[in-house]
Structures are given as structure tokens and as C-alpha cells.
Amino acid sequence: MPELDPPVAAWVDDLVNAVDNDNTVDGLKCTNSATRWLLRVAPEELREQARLALEDLDRAADRPLTALRSDSVAQHFTPTALAGGLNVLVARMTVPGGPWPGHFGLETVVFRSHPAVMPAAYPPSREGVQLHFGQLVAASRGYRDGAGTVLFPEQLSVDVRPDGQAFGVVFLDRLHQLFLARVLPVLATSTFAPAELGALFDLRGRAFLAHERGHLQGADLEAAVLTRRRRLAAVVSELHADLDALVMLLDSPDPMAPAAAKVLAADRIIREAWLRRSYAQVDAIAARQLLVLLAKAGAVTLDGGRLSLDLAVARHRLGEELERVRELEKSCCTNGLEPARQYLRASGWAVVDSACHRELESPIARFLGYAASRSVPVPA
Numbered sequence: 506m507p508e509l510d511p512p513v514a515a516w517v518d519d520l521v522n523a524v525d526n527d528n529t530v531d532g533l534k535c536t537n538s539a540t541r542w543l544l545r546v547a548p549e550e551l552r553e554q555a556r557l558a559l560e561d562l563d564r565a566a567d568r569p570l571t572a573l574r575s576d577s578v579a580q581h582f583t584p585t586a587l588a589g590g591l592n593v594l595v596a597r598m599t600v601p602g603g604p605w606p607g608h609f610g611l612e613t614v615v616f617r618s619h620p621a622v623m624p625a626a627y628p629p630s631r632e633g634v635q636l637h638f639g640q641l642v643a644a645s646r647g648y649r650d651g652a653g654t655v656l657f658p659e660q661l662s663v664d665v666r667p668d669g670q671a672f673g674v675v676f677l678d679r680l681h682q683l684f685l686a687r688v689l690p691v692l693a694t695s696t697f698a699p700a701e702l703g704a705l706f707d708l709r710g711r712a713f714l715a716h717e718r719g720h721l722q723g724a725d726l727e728a729a730v731l732t733r734r735r736r737l738a739a740v741v742s743e744l745h746a747d748l749d750a751l752v753m754l755l756d757s758p759d760p761m762a763p764a765a766a767k768v769l770a771a772d773r774i775i776r777e778a779w780l781r782r783s784y785a786q787v788d789a790i791a792a793r794q795l796l797v798l799l800a801k802a803g804a805v806t807l808d809g810g811r812l813s814l815d816l817a818v819a820r821h822r823l824g825e826e827l828e829r830v831r832e833l834e835k836s837c838c839t840n841g842l843e844p845a846r847q848y849l850r851a852s853g854w855a856v857v858d859s860a861c862h863r864e865l866e867s868p869i870a871r872f873l874g875y876a877a878s879r880s881v882p883v884p885a
Contacts, residue, residue: 509642513548513591517615517643520544524595524613524645527570535565535573540595540611551593557581558595570611573597579658580667584637584674588619591642592674597662600651601780601788609662614653615643618674623714626759630721634670638677638710654680659739675713681706684768688775691876693811696771701764708761712769715754719746723834736787736859737845738837743791745834747773748827755820767814770799775812779877790861794852798826800869807869 509517523539535541541562547555560577575596584592594616597609616639623630644653656674658667684705701708723745747769754766773788774796783789799805802819805812816823829848836844846856855862865874 509591510548513550516543516546516548517593520593520595520613520615521643521645524611528611528646530570533570534567535562535570536567538562538570540613544595547593550591554582554593555595558593561596570597573611573662574664575661576663576665579661579663580665580671582658582672584618584639584672589617592616592618592639594656598648598660599662600647600653600660601777601786610647611645612648612653613643613645614641614648614656616641616674616676621675621710621714623718624711624759626757626762627715627718628753630718633717633721634673636673636675636714636717639674640678641676654683673717675710677706677710677713680713680772681709683776684709684772687877688771691775691812691873692771693808693813696767696814697764701761704761704764705768708765708768709772711761711765712750712754712772715750715765716746716769718753719749722746722749723831725838736785736790736861737842737849737856739787740790740794740849740861741830741834741837741845743787744794745827745830747791747795748823748830751816751823752820752827755816755823763816766816770795770804770816771812771814774799774805775873775876779874784860784862790854793863793865794849794854796865796870796873797852798822800867805869807872812869812873 508514520540520543523543527533527538527540541559544555544559544562557577558575561573561575564577565573575598578594578596582594584590592615593613595611595613598612599609600612618637618639621636621638639656647653654676656672658671689705697705720742723742750769751766754762754769773792777788778792778796780786780789783793796805799814799816799819802822804815804819806815807813833844833848849856849861853863865871
């Protein structure tokens, strides 16, 4: 990764420190924030993206930082078209596994990016937003210390939800680090062949793109359901994307597809199912539901203190559940969130407002919960 020019590197360091410090000042007004001052003197190559964040801060004016809404960033932020180009995003957002999970804090993420391309072996799908793979350069505390691996408009705190998705960034390097540190050590050593182990970085990218393709196959549930409580819609959407991706990968003639399916499933059930305040985390709720499905199908077993995966035995069960969730999405698009609430309750969840509670007591779940509690920190 190219080094930053010293003046740009100094500005990035100052911006990260300013955001972290601003988050600690009670009642700080947007106009008085150090973040706002630094955005006004952004380096030339980052000035347009900094301007979007500055618009949001100026619109909030004398209101406290906690009242900031990042509408300009959510609607207009676009990663640079230059492969490897530098980007800066500053917004109030929620970060899975961060210091305020389920809530919004001011964050900045500085990264390089290049367009992501669907593998040729994947079946055609509907067109979606151009995804970018990013390499993290620097980030504020919530994103740095949490499980922040993507940037999408739906993470941002806004007054007006965008009609479309302006951007999508996936930090493949960070996803790969999390997989190596928190997932791979929990899996049985026979999970991946030597050639697959050597290709884990590429497999992580294939797994994510399969998941995103699964979203494109869905019924646009979150856009169709007009409600302030969109968590249930998002859970159904995430579950559909996972199921569609797994079925597609398990049916693919691509020799690397089964390994990509294992990467996707393992990351979900070993890492994301155990995010802090899991009842309020969409990824965690969907991941726990997937874990239950796989365990009931006999695809997840314990093998000498490690987790063993055999997704092929669950192919039929996954296909059945995919059809069920696909119909559920269609029903929610026309009938609101009540079908999603009924589905989750019938699956064993206690749904209170939009929070989903379910304690998993099986030996496999207890093993995974214990493994997650002993996870080593991942370097930023």
C-alpha cells in the first residue's frame, strides 16, 4: 500500500484524534467540534468527500454532536474512481461490536479502494451498486476497535433514508484478519485443504460477494417496508442473502465454491453470532438463526475440541429454508413486519419491539460462546 504524503498523514492522524476526542465531550456543539475545523482544511485529494461531512455538521449548527445526521454523506459519498485512491468518510454511524453497539457514534474511516468484481462463475444477478474493496488506512476508535468491516449508507444516522444505495465498501483485509484470528483457530484442522488455506484471502472475498449477490436476489424488503423499526426487515434480508449464497455456492461447479461456502458459514456462526448485545445486532441475530439451522441439519459438530463443518449434508434443508424466507420477504413487502415477527417467534426467538432475544444452550453453542469470549484482539 502506498505511503501517505507527510502532510496528508499528519492531517489523517489529527482527524482521527479529533473524532475520538469529540466523542468524549458531553454536549459538544457541532460548530465547536475539532472534527469540523479539520474538515475545513482537508487535503486537496480528500476535499470533496470532506465537504459532504462538513455540510452535515454545518446543517446541525449549534445542536450537540449527538444530534448530527449524516444525510449528505449517506446520499452522495462515492469512493474515488482511481484504483488505490485515498478516501475519507466522516459520519455518525453504528458499528457492530463497537463501544456503542446498536447506537450511533461519530466515526471517521480513511481507506484506499478499488472496484470489486463478481466472479465469472457466479450465476447472473440483478445489477446493484458498484461495490469497492477497501484497504483500511486509519479509523476512529469505534470502527478501529469494533468489528467494522463494511461501509454502507444504512449504517449512518440520517433524517431521510436514501432512495438508493450510494456506495458500498468492503474491507477485505480486515475481514481476512478477523477470520484468521477468531474463526480459523476454532475450526477442525481438516476443514480446508492445503490449497484452500493458501487461498483464504481470495475465498473471503468470494464469500462476501456471494452474500451480496444473495441480497440482489431478494425482494428489496427494507426499501418496501415503511417503518421506523427496520431491524426485523434487516434480519430477514440478511438471512435470505446467506441462504441464497450458500445454496448457490454448494450447487456451483466451481471447485473453490464449497470452500467459499465454508468461509461464509464459519464466519457467521463463529464470529458474528457472538457480537456484543447480540439481541440488537442484525448480523448476530441472522447468524444465530443460521447456526440453529445448520446444527439441526447435522452440518455442525464438535470434533476433538474444534468445530467441524459439513455443509453438503445441509444442502436440502438450506434450500427449503431459502424458499420459506423468500416467501416471507414477499409477504413482508405487502403486509409489513408482522410476518417476520411471527417467523422469528415460531423459530424460538422472543421478539420485544425490534429486539430479538434467544439464548442458545446446546453444547455447540456453549462451545462457540466460550471460544468467542476468549478471542484475541485483532490489530487495526
